[in-house]
Amino acid sequence: MDQRLSFVTLAVDDLDVVRRFYLDGLGWQASFDGEEVLMLRAGPLLVLSLWRREAFEAEVGPIGTGPAPVTLAHNVATRDEVDRVLAEAHAAGASLADPPAERIWGGYTGYFTDPAGYRWEVAWNPGPIGQEVLP
The missing domain is CATH 3.10.180.10 (2,3-Dihydroxybiphenyl 1,2-Dioxygenase, domain 1)
Structure with a gap:
């Protein structure tokens, strides 16, 4: 396995608020902007993938509450x-x-x-x- 990270995937409660923050507020460009996920190029070989919490949990299972340890x-x-x-x-x-x-x-x-x-x-x-x- 190559020593690299390709995607950082995070669950978010309100994708619309997060979308406005990254796209409108910070001026980042979307690589993919869908109903359930927003993907942003964060480096030459790195994508920040922001998923609606419900869609994230449907794919990876339930997640806890409180601040994420990341x-x-x-x-x-x-x-x-x-x-x-x-x-x-x-x-x-x-x-x-x-x-x-x-x-x-x-x-x-x-x-x-x-x-x-x-x-x-x-x-x-x-x-x-x-x-x-x-x-």
Whole structure:
């Protein structure tokens, strides 16, 4: 098996709200936009797939309640971009979950929560792995 991730699939309670956030608020482009699922190209070989909760559960089985034990991360090239992207997400309707701060590992990050409740980290990581994931 190749070491790669092709899709990140998340269940959402209100796909219409999530669609407005990503497409209208953040300005992302849909690769597929259906009644039950919205698919967004998130990298050259990565798709973020957002499914209506009912359709997701019909395919994979019941899921629990409460915050999902997962975060998504968007790395940026500079420290200042962290502040800019967090402000952009907030203006699009996200809530600020954790304000940007210097991290013990040498980076600078903050978190927002999208309308479906998923946490996004916006990170400037000056180390080699942080640079590898930048376009």
